[in-house]
Amino acid sequence: MDHATQVELIRRIQEHLRTGTTHMEAEESRIPVEAYLRAERLEAERELLFQRRPLLVAHRSQLPEAGDYLTHDASGLPLLLCRTPLGEPAAFLNVCRHRGTRLVEEACGRHKHAFVCPYHGWTYDTEGSLRAVPHEAGFPSRPSESVGLARVSVAERFGFLWAQGRKDSRFAADAFLSPLAAELASYRLETHVVYRPQRFELKLNWKLAIELFLEAYHVRNAHRTSIYPLFIDNVGLMDRLAPHQRCVFPKRTLRDLAGTPEETWRLRQHANILYFIFPNTLMLVLEDHVNITTVFPLELDRTDFRTFTLIPEAPANEKAFRHWDEHVDLLMDSVREDIHLGESIQRGLRSGANAALRLARFEHGLRYFHEAVEQALGGRGQ
16 A cells, blocks of 8 residues: 555544544445345355456465466355466366366365376366377367366466456456555565465355454454454444445554654554455455455355465464464454354344344445445346
8 A cells, every 4th residue: 555545544544533433424224134045146146246256266375386276166166276387377167078077176286287087087287278088089079189178267466366267257357456456566465475274164144254344343342352452442444445445443553643754654553454355355454464364155144264364474483483373363363253243143134133234324334345246236136
């Protein structure tokens, strides 16, 4: 983030502190409970949100060298990503073109030269070309000359791999990410490495998993003994970078900037910066590291929750491991507190107590999220 933007955001927060206010919309809003409960809607969300737009599926440090590969199924399509001999990323449907067998079973691997189907031995290189067909004389169509793995659109941007599963959709990663491009590029995350990746299955709708992070109203109660002592109660900035968002949650130390030279101000030192990358990625920028979370729907009330931390370099000694583990443990303690409450919401959705969930004027990050979802669905799933 450029320094002028940091100063502008800090000034906005200082004005809220001066006036005892917070960033708000003009009116309250509502989210219909049915938005979390209808199977038809979930199917529309899977197709239009998770298979027809770029999704963050990996960090480049997870595929650092030629022949490195990983599989990814959470979007609802079986994906196989790898690094070609030229160092470029490639992505395919993880399906053999003979009889449709899953080509690669393992989650990831290194330095692969070819993928061999476990059923009949059809063999593909890391660029997706079919290189060997046992007893090919039985196929007058000569598949080795005309058949390759079904390609999936993929792009490497800002240190991440973005894939889009459906071949019949226009792939426009740069246009899709353009509202965030300058700020994402400024963090130089392509130089970082993944630390402590974790995966959980949550008992809640995927949208609830996103909502847990898009407001500051809950921090005092939900995180009273974990992270609340670090933050100012219910003060935050929620800005649309449509369809994405940038949220700024100021720490109490931001008050110390009053009267200091603006050229010394650094937002990361005095606030957590959260980018919500539509539809399912949360990028939390902390003072010296970044946390990435992606959520994917499994069922109406089950969600695949994946998270990892990006650190500037791999830990070189026990002291470095302790340092990063302390940061990750603190964050994950607060995330578990959020998840517990999100699952509590899910259990109450079908009770009939609420026809709609009520959003305060300062919970507008949730409103922006749901408005983006509705626009993307275009009336599907109603």
